[in-house]
Amino acid sequence: MTQVDATALRRAIPEVVGILVRRGADFASAEDAVQAALVRALERSDLELVRDIRAWLVTVAWRVFLDQVRSDAARTARQERHAAEPESGPVPQRDDTLALYFLCTHPVLTSASAIALTLRAVAGLTTRQIADAFLVPEATMAQRISRAKQRLVGIPLDQPGDLSRVLRVLYVVFNEGYSGEIDLAAEAIRVTRQLAALTDEPEARGLLALMLLSHARRPARVIDGRLVPLAEQDRTLWDVDAITEGVEILQVTLARDRLGQYQAQAAIAALHADPPTAAETDWVQIVEWYDELLALGDSPIIRLGRAVAIAEADGPRAGLAALHSVNEDVPRYYAALAYLHERVGEVDAAAVEYAEAARRATSTLEQHYLLRQAERLRASQDLR
Template identity: 85%
Template sequence: MDPTALRRAIPEVVGILVRRGADFASAEDAVQTALLRAVERPPAEEVRDVRAWLVTVAWRVFLDQVRSESARAEREERLAREPEPGSVPQHDDTLGLYFLCTHPTLTASSATALTLRAVAGLTTRQIADAFLVPEATMAQRISRAKQRLAGIPLDQPGDLSRVMRVLYLVFNEGYSGEIDIAAEAIRVTRQLAALTDEPEVGGLLALMLLHHARRPARVVDGRLVPLAEQDRSLWDEPAIVEGVAVLQASLARDRLGQYQTQAAIAALHADAPTAAETDWVQIVEWYDELLAFGDSPVIRLGRAVAVGEADGPRAGLVALGGVGEEVPRYHAALAYLHERAGERDAATAEYAEAARRATSALEQQHLLRQAERLRRA
């Protein structure tokens, strides 16, 4: 069976089981078991309706669980009277499942893990690989998250902004060798966009597409390549075209939000044939719009670099003055602006400090090469 079609059906199938009487944790476990049976199913056995098949198998798994775990005849009888899953209802609980998996009672990491499992359909091992933690640790995290959600109905109103924030966290997890987590985040966000009338969801989807389009050029021969030095012919042009189209449709709704604003900045980078032709003045203006949604040191750091490109490195250094050195990549930005200002010794020292604070080996190696390059100049 097509793995993508199976994962696409998961949120709705979990919702159907919950409406039939299963609690969320049991429904999610039953669907995961059904997914394993789908993988084991002989390829020659064609399934015309993946969704209906998944409902049927998952519901039978759930009934088996109930019968083995409880001898209470009344509950058994009530469950047995539920309709056989030959005809699957069209009520879609997918949006409710998004809200449930990102419930305020969960931490960001738990919500992210549970979304990957219950909405995206990844296995516990795949999620553990993405987070670089042991499978047992991830299993405990997901189990605790499901326990916290016990008794919370699917139709409870939820916070769409929280859902988008969790999906963005999922996207930023990147990818593992087996499952492309970023691609899964894009797929799930597409589903969310089809379920809602919120232009910010389109903005989030556009932002993901535009960033994801640059991925083929970001690491070459095991080396991190900065945006300005990337081979733009490697960028995914169809993803850029789609991202720009989605962004334009969202902006036309005239309800600007932070994800649309970030996507607009990414679109300006994607639109430039070369780094030198980037419209930095307009990027600074979009950063000012972004700050209006919330003053963040990370945003101010990005704006300072853009100011350094638009108005010169001295102006960039002044803009960077209001950003604390504890902000990620602060020293890398400071090094870059010092180098552009011709202050080689200061730039060398800052590149070395940035490398010391780097959170990934690729970034650290890149920054060390920059420092060494200036030492030899």
């Protein structure tokens, strides 16, 4: 099957789940049936001959569901009624996708469970694909998804939900990046684009803009297995189309004057993406956007980014002063401290801090980069 076919399949999954629920299936059974239909579709070599993927999935998933309930003597009268319905032909046009987003990120679920269930029921990934992406055994991921669905028993599909929770889950998925055969960042963009079309909430579009602007830099972020910091990246490798789209979405969204944290973060990303060289970055405006972020909600991560931006706008000593308000346990604190100490000429301290930052790094790529910085400074001291 081509990638286009696979994407079209996954795009139809949440709507098909909603159709089965409206026909009388409970969410857990509907999701299982649709997942089985998805697996069958992925195994077909002639899927391109199917004219209506959505209708095909509904037909196959409904048959799977009926096979399940026919073996259950206690099936409900409602299921009996729907069992007599035709298994093919026109399907309802009602789209329950937004309701499914809310259900999969319901407050009764942990963050890990919400992420896994969203990837399966909304993004349409298989359990194996999700397990591979998070580097856990397929059986472990299957248990996590099963427990999540059990916690949702009795919660109706059309219950109002919290869009901010949905956005947080999608942002976490995006930041997982790439692992296994599935590009989670690309999937997060696809699903967020779908969400932005379903709701009038500016923050959904702000998150989409942020994802596009960040993802556009990915081709230049790792070269020959080595992490390349933003200031040193080859900007000719950046995805210009993604940047253009992200900026356009952001401009339209900001014009609505309903600022949120994702819009503000996207504005910072746009300011990094705009100039042809890192030296031409408008750091003063970036500091102003960090101030907007702090006004929306104080966070040590935001204060850390603001301190680095202040260092670029007003000098490293000003950045160090701003960094005093950040706790050393904040991720990348020591990396920022090392960078600023190197900028003011305190090379010995910077080398020690780069090594400490490497010890605390959460990824191998980042750890290796920080160790190289520490070694570089130590070597420069030895030459004196």
